[in-house]
Amino acid sequence: MNELESMTRKLEDKSFRIEDVSKIKLGEDGYSGEAIDRLGRFENMYFDLIAQQVEISKELEKLRSEGKTKTVRFKQLLTNKLTNSNILVTFEMHGLK
Numbered sequence: 001m002n003e004l005e006s007m008t009r010k011l012e013d014k015s016f017r018i019e020d021v022s023k024i025k026l027g028e029d030g031y032s033g034e035a036i037d038r039l040g041r042f043e044n045m046y047f048d049l050i051a052q053q054v055e056i057s058k059e060l061e062k063l064r065s066e067g068k069t070k071t072v073r074f075k076q077l078l079t080n081k082l083t084n085s086n087i088l089v090t091f092e093m094h095g096l097k
Helices: 036-065 072-093
Strands: 008-010 016-018 025-027 031-032
Touching: 031 036, 036 072
Parallel strands: none
Antiparallel strands: 008 016, 025 031
């Protein structure tokens, strides 16, 4: 398993600071670098989970209206929705919303 090293340090005021400024770079188009890339991946994951929840809810409603609540597909979608919900709650507990 690949160990993930923190690039930030939490300050007393609950904000964060980049520990190694070589992880960010200021260019003409704004900031970039390893720390910004990681932030972008976390944001993409969060927004993907939100989008998946919307699509799963639509599909579950469709299956409900067709009376297919006992199907494997319905149960799998429901499991996915609950798993995604738990991940989103964890994000929210850490102030990532």
